[in-house]
Amino acid sequence: MNVAPLGLAAAALPAGIPAQRAQVSSGQLLTACRLAWENDGKLVALWASDERDRRRGFCVRVVVEDRDGLTVLEHTLPDPDARYPDLTAIFPAANRMQRATYDLVGVAAESDDQRPWLWLASWPIDQFPLRRDFVASAQWDPGQEEYDFVKVEGDGVHEIPVGPVHAGIIEPGHFRFQVVGEKVLRLEERLGYTHKGIEKRFESFPILDGGRLAGRVSGDSTVAYAWAYAQALECIAHSAAPPRAAWLRALCLERERLANHLGDLGALGNDGGFAFGLAQFSRLREDVLRINDKAFGHRLLMDVVVPGGVARDIAFEHVHAMRDEADRLTREIVALRAIYDEHAGLQDRFRTCGRVTPELAAKMGLLGLAGRASGVRRDLRCDFPCPPYDALHVRIVSATAGDVWARVTVRFDEALESARLIALITAALLDPAAMGDTRVALADTPADRLAIGYIEGWRGPVLVALESGPNGTIRRCHPQDPSWCNWPVIEHAAIGNIVPDFPLINKSFNLSYSGHDL
């Protein structure tokens, strides 16, 4: 984004993609966000930091992504009572980020909606965990919160509360439906149940070791988070992972994408009443995880991507196994796709269900896989390819129908594309020219540096903002999952559908609770 017309001086910011930062007044923050929105910019993150020890009050950071890269808008609040402008009218997803920022840091936006978001009465409402004087080990007994859900009134309208414990092996969250008969008039989400103080926890980790925690922000995206963290730390340390490590990281990232897509394709078939799909795809997913385990010692590839490179190189036999598997998987996925395509029952459940039109997707700022199923053609692997993606030429996948079926087809196409990329990556790994180190030791990390890691995970872009402290500590680390921007869209996708279709709609997005609740 060109911020010069706003009278702003932007400085370069070390990040995984082109990025800049600029100090803004409250008026400039609003103008810059409006300008970004008009130029197809997306809100990707919003957080605040306690800077009182530097005599700078609090700093609110808003990150937007557009065709030029990332722009970090930094707004300083002199004291906790000062407010910053409400960005919800420009970026609807800002609403929950602002509320979460208040819950954790205690600085609020000038918004009418001051309901808590991540706070569920487990600590006093006037205590803010991310303030520097908050003691992480402080203990309070869990309480019960009375949340102010919006109610629909009228003849025959009733309310269905669901969760936080759900009927399945899934993450916890609460959904409040206002329905007439079977039809959903309104859905309101209440999340935060898996809040486990990750951001505060980061502050107790040595910066070189924080990647392990980043890799557990959302277990299904461990490679994406670990890579984003490593990217940010490497920017701070002015270091880069060796080329072979980049290939291995991409191999892991594509295998993570493939495994998740296979799991979701099976689960979506099952939710559509076709248990055959679950049996077949869960078998394929298991095959992928078993090869991961043999090659890297972990089925989900946790702790494989580390700052400075990867934890271990891969043996030739496993490279060959992955290459053969890519061919076999491609054939299997194509065969199963034909079955899904021709299954009248599935088509009936999938088509027009949970529709997010491209207009709505653009307005709400839908990201990642769900965005691409609604015509938002963005993928960091194509738009800002970091090594080795610059040599891979990823084919972007998209659809425009925006329904469950579109999200299924995007998964099919992306799984096939990942299999193709895995074949290319394995070929590159076998090339004698690609031999070499897989890890470099990171030099001392200078204090008080901010850097951003930004990686296209299977769900969408994963952002890790890392700020170093003195002596190899972490001053602040803020991970932002694409689920923040996508959860509010499910509330829209559910409207007008029947209640029994909700699990299918929800699964078709498959958003993270843990990555969101932090």
Place this chain on the structure above:
Amino acid sequence: MYQTLRQIIRIGIRTEARPAPAMDNVVVQRLQADILRTLGRALTIRHVDAGSCNACELEAQALSNPYYNLEGLGIRHVASPRHADALMVTGPVSKHMAIALKRTYDAMPEPKLVIAVGECACGGGIFGDSYATVGALSKILPVDVAIPGCPPSPTAMLQGILAAISAPARSEPR
């Protein structure tokens, strides 16, 4: 339909032999013979995610895939705690989930087993205990079987679950 049947026949049955129970995982000697006589080898499990990162859930879901075929062993996941013999908990017990977790436990009929799955439920794991987490599940519920690992593999989970229903001194059902 033809393609579906063809695929089923082509793939065949992939279920593997069940692993031996991992008796090391039994942490509390609460597994008396009378409980086991009531539950038998069939077991219904209610899972609660108490703040997990979702990795344990992915592996628990894998138990139902054709390789492990959990249901083939007479073990099922059920939607209601009132239908459950065992409570399987993942995560470092986030404070926000503590009340829902205890209510789920209270809603289960006696006799009941509690299985802690993953490093976090066993001892707080990487998240430890803090303002937001209780830490080990055993701080708030009596744990019968603890299955460590980050996340434990499906095989390790299966071994732990089998340990819960096959105590060494178990008398044969009459």
